[in-house]
Amino acid sequence: MAFTVLIVDDEAHARINLRLALAPLGDWAVAAECPSAASARGFLQTNPVDLVLLDVQMPQESGLEMARFLSRLEQPPLIVFATAHRGHALEAFDAHALDYIVKPVDERRLHQAMARAQVLLEQRALYTRALRQFTDPAPGFWRELIVRSVGRMDKVALNDVLWIETAGNYVELHLAQRTLLHRTTLTELVQYLDPDEFLRVHRRILVRRDAVLGLRQMPEDGYVVALRGGRSLPVSERYWAAVKAALEGCAPAVR
Template sequence: MRIVIVDDEPLARGRLRTLIDELGDHEVVGEAANGAEALETVSSCNPDLMLLDIRMPGINGLEAARHIALLDNPPAVIFTTAYGEHALEAFDAQAVDYLLKPIRPERLEQALARVQKLSGDQIGALQEAAGDESRRHIASRIGDRLELIDVAAIGCFVAEHKYVSLYHTGGEVLIEEPLKALESEFSERFVRVHRNSLVSKERIAGMEPDGEGGHRLLLRDVEFKPPVSRRHLAEIRKLLKAMG
């Protein structure tokens, strides 16, 4: 198999590379030091498998795996971790293979022999069960690459047919995630303003009439003005008042 090693510790990457070389039959085609680099490496190296550390600065391994699962032909993933026993129960429940640090050669060989691909839903459930925080980025698939949008830069999500439009400070992209799931994951940061819209509380700058008896929200540094339904109008006015 073609393998990419992802770990923020150079010594850990070096040890894994040595173990794989000693096993033979496999080739390390790339390395990455964090989740963002992992996404770039997948696009450039087209690996069959990623050995993916979980605890990394920025985009951690669970979040990176969730984004990678959106690709048309994602690599298989084996997590490497120093998680405690309680968190490892979540991995076992999701039938996800993982290697507990320090990694033993025989355990690595066993894991490589039963490599399997993971679904985005499976990784998302694992992320929740392991008590991991909500994602810091949302991934939009553009052709054969992923564009990552910082959650802090997002103004709103708007459901339209089978897709969700994501409006952010840099423009607009489409994502394939249910609005209900986004609302559940980001309930602390986003508020429902319409049956098909979620808006970032941090980016609400005001509200104005739409000229047709309704209202639209003004968002900081985001051009799109999402409509506010009558059902949610009182809640939004209360929120605006609390914001001063």
């Protein structure tokens, strides 16, 4: 689904120019074009948007006043000012605008601003999903995790996770090419994982069933599960019988 943008400018040719400049951007859709702040407010009452492209100098109500209104919304859109007047730049950034573009708008410059906005919106969407994942989990088992780290968030499909291992107050998510730290405990996470897909082999370790090549006995009388990719993981005495039965298709694993 495309991100939505509202164009607010009192000059018709300026609105047309912005719409045409946005046309090549497949991830953006123009929701509406408004000739005034008042008409934009009316539109936004029933049509929230992701970003507002806003002129500064307009009759009756300026873009800066409109920005103050937007900032009070429950979910305020991002704001990019597009104006012929350079002198309002400081005021625009005081209004927490994402960017400030001088008209006549350079298409490349506009595209840079929209790319920056898209990154922020995608991160915001991931953050919202991450919060909901723990505060209001969807019914059924999880199919993905939102993993937060310094300066970024990653969406991880559980189908790509080979095994999960406790690491203090975190778990390590082991994928084929990388390992990610996710802030939760294994005890908490296992409640949301499908036991037909993940198998507990140790109090500290869950493995993905379709990643397991076999159960092997070691010379020291211990057992390991061999995973695709060449990794072997220990199977504790508590779990080895249940693991053996599960791999033979006889019983679910002990949690």
